[in-house]
Amino acid sequence: MIDNNLNIIYSSDDNYCIYMGVSILSVLENNKNFNSINIYIVDNNISDGNKLELKKLVDSYQRNIIFIGFEKYKKYLNLNMEWQISISSYARLFVANMLPSNVNKVLYFDCDTLIVDSLDELWNQDIKDFYVAGVCDTVPSNTKQAIGLNSTDFYINAGMILINLKKWREDNLEKRLLDFIDDYNGNVIHHDQGVINGVIKNKKILPLKYNLMTSYLMMSREDIIKFYKVEDSFYSQEQIDKAIENPVYIHYTPGFTTRPWVKGCKHPYVDLYWKYLKLTPWKDFKPIKNNEKFHVKMVNWIYLNLPFDVADFLCKSLMKVTGRG
Known part of the structure; x- marks a missing residue:
């Protein structure tokens, strides 16, 4: 059965709110065919002014926006590591409890993204036997082994995951995720992404077009294998070429280019990013200094x-x- 009611969740602090707004705008622009779109935002101290602008943006498309406070969930995180990312990222681990019990699946999106085509096919993937579906990331064998995986096991990038909330709740997956952090004394490589991959061994692997990361745009498959020391067991060059030709989800991960909102960014889709940004309430935003x-x-x-x-x-x-x- 085709599901025409879309649920998406983001997580952000105030520093990344503008970039999240650009991503949300791109979703709304390219998914007008859905009957309804519910956009859930895990609010890690977003300012009242920015929340108001986000609400106006979503209201202008006659869609729904729901803010979820993150403060009460942070206390369950026993972390012991240096920070390379915002703690907001860990909200992924709590989604099953954060969302209403009648919401059975959701798409989690990172803030540094553009959605440039319809999400129809992605949203209607059959994941009844899986906790998550996602796209393979470029990580070496030692990163996999550090979280208990074999070198040939699939490792997904958690910047875009389709989550089976019903199965998460039934199997109390949240407890297993938090226990995993405790088992590693609060220090898991790649933060919550490492936790998700370490706990969830059986993941549905999706086409690369649903999370086209910068590395796939900047290097050939052969070069990716050399640079990241990955096993020769992920996407073929043909699959990579197809994703580049027709992406759905562009993920502006670091990869020699800096972020699209930083001065001097060399990302192939930097101009497209600014095209969408100019449609947001933050259209007067200027590129920031490269630090x-x-x-x-x-x-x-x-x-x-x-x-x-x-x-x-x-x-x-x-x-x-x-x-x-």
Whole structure:
């Protein structure tokens, strides 16, 4: 049966609220065919002004927006690690309790994304036998092994996941996720994404077009295998080419390009990002300064401007000399 009532959940603090707004705008623009769209936002101290602008934006498309406070869930997280991401990301672990019991599935979207086509096919994937469906990420075997996976096990990027809330609730998956964090003394590689992959071994793997990450745009399949030291068991070059030709979900992950809202971004879809941003209440927003460390900027420049094999050799040699390798 076709489900024409879409549920999406985001999680953000005030720093990422504008970028989340761009993503939401892109959803609304490209999914007018749905009967209803409910957009749930996990609110990690978003300002009243920004929440008002988000509400006006969603109301203008005659869709629904629901804010969920994150504060009461944070106390269940026993974390012990340095921060590379916002704690807002961990909201993914609590979605089954956050949403009404009659909501049986939801799409979780990261804020640094654009949705450039209809979500029909993605939303109507059959996941009755799975907790989640997602797209393969580019991670090496040692990252998988660090969370108890085999090198050939699938590892998904949690920036876009289709979640079977009914199954999560029935099997009390939230407790298993939190117990996993405790088992690792609050220090799981890749944060909540590592937790999700470590606990959920059986995941439905989706076509790459549903989470087209920057690495797939910047490197060939062969170069991805070399650079990330991944097993030769993920998407074919043909599958990658098809996703690049017709993406549904563009994920602006770091990958030599910086983020699209940062000055000097070299992402292939940076202009498209600004096209959508200009349609939001934050249309006067200006690109922010690139505050990446010098060695990061240098590595990005080398990979963007030199043949991959040359860049890879040069950067790895530099990292050994500087003690970063």
